[in-house]
Amino acid sequence: MAKSKPNPPKAAPVPRKPRPTKSRRAEPLLLEISWEVCNQLGGIYTVLRSKVPSMVTRWSNRYCLIGPYNHDKAQVEFEPAPLVGPIGQTVKQLREMGIGAHFGRWLVTGRPNVVLLEHQSLQNNLSDTKYRLFNDHGISTPTSDGLINDVISFGEATRIFLNTLAEKESHRRDLVAHCHEWMAGPAIPMLRKDNWPGAMVFTTHATILGRYLAMNDNQFYDHLPFFDDVKEAKHYNIEAQHQLERAAAHGSHVFTTVSDVTAEECTHLLGRTPDVLLPNGLNINRFAALHEFQNLHQEYKKRIHQFTMAHFFPSYTFDLDNTLYFYTSGRYEYLNKGMDLTIEALARLNHRLKEAGTPINIVFFLITKAPIHSINVHTLQSRAMLEEFRTTADHIKEQVGQRLFEAAATGTIPDLNTLTDEYYRLRLRRAIHAWKNEALPAIVTHDLIDDQKDPVLNQLRNCNLLNYQHDPVKFIYHPNFITATNPLFGIDYDHFVRGTHLGVFPSYYEPWGYTPLESMALGVPAITSDLSGFGSYLAQLLPDHDEKGIGVVHRRYANYNSAADQLADMMFKYCQLSRRERINMRNTVESFSEHFDWHNLGRRYHEAHELALDRFHA
Incomplete structure (x- = not known):
């Protein structure tokens, strides 16, 4: 392990004119981008889904999520909508460019706008996108890693979508793009290279290098200040993922993470201390x-x-x-x-x-x-035997109840042993005998x-x-x-x-x-x-x-x-x-x-978006 290196300088914001007053412009649009939009894989899906009602309350129809199109999952979670409004029209324009895109609603509480991009339609241009990442940002990527290839093509599809949207809207309103995790990160350095006219926020929920290091070092936090991130990423064969995450962190106007624990990890492994902490909440309702x-x-x-x-x-x-x-x-x-x-x-x-x-x-x-x-098998058998007890007991209960009622109606108190058939008594004895087991559970x-x-x-x-x-x-x-x-x-x-x-x-x-x-x-x-x-x-x-x-x-x-x-x-x-x-x-x-509840913790997200707009216009 090497000594800690000084943090590299933060990416300088693009010089902008002072932020226009709201009276002369329409309200901003917020685009939240993640690999887990309508695509449940891990905890970020829960973050996005549970946060929707709070975001819709603040942003209304000016809030839209962007994710990759997965046919099977879209059948369950996505409802198409007419291609209206600036986002719908941008989707229409992407289709005319030969890029598969879908506009509609995510079928979760709040029913937000969502765009799902068929990034696979850009696989033919993958080598060009990879070349630009290497030439412009020094990020080299393997040729045969299917996930990385998908992530890069999704980043390119997102870049094209946001540039196309900006051509229509940036002259009349502010745009904010908020990307989550390294799998949505490639769009950020590419958009900065394009001088995209909007504010960008990047959230890492856990650095990919940190996950690997923590799993393999039981003194991870003691050693954290001394790791050489380049060397360690190479050791775990995650150089491309780490480079993409680092580029997104440095290219964003506002860099965020979910806790102070992860913030320390970001400082040492990504070389930038997060500007804002965004604790995760739940839709408590x-x-x-x-x-x-x-x-x-x-x-x-x-x-x-x-x-x-x-x-x-x-x-x-x-x-x-x-x-x-x-x-x-x-x-x-x-x-x-x-x-x-x-x-x-x-x-x-x-x-x-x-x-x-x-x-x-x-x-x-x-x-x-x-x-x-x-x-x-034994676990299943025991469960089945318990159901047999219940079925037999229900039959006996019904039979005893009916016969006891009839006897009581005639004014007699019967011998309880006579109230059920021998068949059910025998069935119960057999079940109890088969139930017993001398082995430990x-x-x-x-x-x-x-x-x-x-x-x-x-x-x-x-x-x-x-x-x-x-x-x-x-x-x-x-x-x-x-x-x-x-x-x-x-x-x-x-x-x-x-x-x-x-x-x-x-x-x-x-x-x-x-x-x-x-x-x-x-x-x-x-x-x-x-x-x-x-x-x-x-x-x-x-x-x-x-x-x-x-x-x-x-x-x-x-x-x-x-x-x-x-x-x-x-x-x-x-x-x-x-x-x-x-x-x-x-x-x-x-x-x-x-x-x-997100209606309390969601304020942190709003602060991050406002800070990003202020820095964009600075």
Whole structure:
């Protein structure tokens, strides 16, 4: 690792005349550009989609998102509209130029204008675009990387669209282009070369180099000031992506990121300190359940109880009334998401609960997407047997009820053993006999493709968290999404979260962190870390966050052992709460989540756009 280099000078703004007064010009247009518009891939999709109502409230019909056209996803999320107005007419003009383009509405709350560009139609000119990137900006790109080729052609399609729009509109109104992440970044240096008459904002939600470094260096933050970004990008074979991201950061009038944690990363790895921080929010109304949320917790907890009975009760039973459900979820980044710390803390919690002699049981769910063959056969069989119990019990209940009613009507009290047929008694006995299993309950619900090398499974084995009956902490590793069509749960992810008691997300590398915020919005207390953007925001601006139901594990200046102890302490403290105290905490955390509604945090975006316009006209 090399010594840190001085930050290169910021890109000088193009000299402009003073910003015209609004009385002589129409209101500005805002174009927000991302690879994840109508194209769900990761967290930026959630940012854009949830932010729409706030942006439409401020910008109305002057707000438009731009993304790549994906036929299958467009069939679900996109509704075509007539080619009217300046944006519709620009789409029409692109079509006349031979560039596929679609104008319409994104079918999300707020129904914003959206343009989807068929960037593949520019693949024939890809070599020319790459040459210009190299000749004008020193950015070299590989020839055979399909994603980079798509990103560059999308950047070229965006450049052509914005230049065409500017020819129609820049003389009568201001234009603001806001690009997200390196995959929308190539348009910025190309537009600056064209001297595009508009203001540009670039947001990185996590530097691509930072992700690679954090996954491979357990002292990433200590080493951050000393990395040679050029050398490291070459080492991880991401030179082109890093160069595109760096060019977008330096070419924008306003450079932004989502948290102070990522801002430090940008300063050292991209050579420019962000001008504005844009914390991520949620459309809290989407999660609102008003006074019903406690009833919903009870309803969905019963559904989780059913899974628990199917999974554990063939081997042994425990008191569901004294069972708490904890969970974590997110991309399968074992170290970055703090899965290692979580498992270690659960092992320590298991020991403390046994020492304390508490009647509480914890069932912990780790939900992520990992390579699998299929659902484990025994897991499916247990679930099917539980349904057999329910079907048989329903038949017996109906038969007993009818016969008891008839006997009571005649004035007699019958022998209850005579109220059901031998067939159903035999069926029930057979089901109970087939139900019992001497093996321990599995710690994973699916057959993994590489069971022996899976880091979660290996750590669980090393910590001896194998679902023994005498252990109060049980573990369920669910390497797939939870949806209403999932045969093990039969409920959507949001409903699953509502049925749990505590979310645990002690990330090591997390530019922002939506999962604890979603947990809060669903009325579930959560734990995060000060190395996540969200946790850092809480620690600095809301010192009483613990009282609001949100714990923050100190990982930035603490070693692994002390962080694991602190996390175990937090979970143990929650286990000691009474039922009434847990209900009060759910009330508090659900109310506190309103602080993170986009109608509050969206103001930061408006400040960034205003600053970009001021610098453009400076």
